[in-house]
Amino acid sequence: MWCPGCGNGIVLGAMLRAFEELEYELHNTVVVTGIGCWGKADDYLLTNALHTTHGRALAFATGIKAANPRLHVVVLMGDGDGITIGGNHFIHAARRNMDLTAIVVNNYNYGMTGGQCSGTTPADSYTSTTLYGNPERELDICRLAEVAGANYVARGTVYHGWELQQLIKEALNKKGFALVEAVSPCPTHFGSHNGMREPVEMLNHLKEKAVTMDAYRQLKEPERDGYFVIGKLAERDAPDFSTNYERMRGRIAGARKEGEPA
Numbered sequence: 001m002w003c004p005g006c007g008n009g010i011v012l013g014a015m016l017r018a019f020e021e022l023e024y025e026l027h028n029t030v031v032v033t034g035i036g037c038w039g040k041a042d043d044y045l046l047t048n049a050l051h052t053t054h055g056r057a058l059a060f061a062t063g064i065k066a067a068n069p070r071l072h073v074v075v076l077m078g079d080g081d082g083i084t085i086g087g088n089h090f091i092h093a094a095r096r097n098m099d100l101t102a103i104v105v106n107n108y109n110y111g112m113t114g115g116q117c118s119g120t121t122p123a124d125s126y127t128s129t130t131l132y133g134n135p136e137r138e139l140d141i142c143r144l145a146e147v148a149g150a151n152y153v154a155r156g157t158v159y160h161g162w163e164l165q166q167l168i169k170e171a172l173n174k175k176g177f178a179l180v181e182a183v184s185p186c187p188t189h190f191g192s193h194n195g196m197r198e199p200v201e202m203l204n205h206l207k208e209k210a211v212t213m214d215a216y217r218q219l220k221e222p223e224r225d226g227y228f229v230i231g232k233l234a235e236r237d238a239p240d241f242s243t244n245y246e247r248m249r250g251r252i253a254g255a256r257k258e259g260e261p262a
């Protein structure tokens with residue numbers, strides 16, 4: 001259902017191959033989606049799926065995981081849906097360290113509704129609502145997740161399909177809140193306004209501008225403009241929400257047993 005040249009199919013394929021390698025089963029896997037182009041990925045899935053309201057996918061996913069911690073819960077969001085409209089839910093899901101895997105496709109605009117500027121639209125870029133260039137600085141999804149407390153943070157692109165699959169697999173294996181940002185500039189709206197009218201131009205752009213952390217550090221400050229880092233960016237082993245919640249329940253049970261106020 002996606003536009004010709006859209007990278008969503010590449011991300012979907014990477015995710016499904018990761019599911020297969022990890023032997024995820026249909027009955028214990030829940031994919032929660034928001035509104036937007038990437039949110040329509042649930043149309044192709046046979047897992048349990050919940051298509052939610054704009055910006056609220058992580059709120060619904062939090063409830064699912066809290067109710068049944070044994071489920072594999074994966075949340076699919078776009079930059080407009082998950083970060084711009086749903087930014088507050090994103091921060092608190094990472095802060096709580098919910099045992100969820102969030103896969104955010106960053107296409108640099110609101111692709112489904114006409115190519116409007118989003119919170120991740122690069123500064124000075126052209127969209128249907130920034131005809132003379134975006135006057136705002138873009139939001140770094142990965143840095144936001146890291147400072148909010150996520151246990152795993154990674155970024156890939158739809159050009160680097162094999163690497164993206166491995167990052168998703170690592171994220172699914174990680175206990176706690178795990179984020180994978182998949183950079184995939186919208187070819188229909190963003191690309192047509194920003195020198196990437198053909199999908200191959202978008203892929204060549206990602207090939208050139210997406211670099212490893214070591215390569216990025218070797219660039220001088222003026223040279224870094226337009227480049228971004230891909231790969232695993234942060235990892236920690238903080239207890240997830242369910243672990244902390246069960247520990248709290250144990251304290252309450254112990255206090256009641258000893259006759260203390262609970």
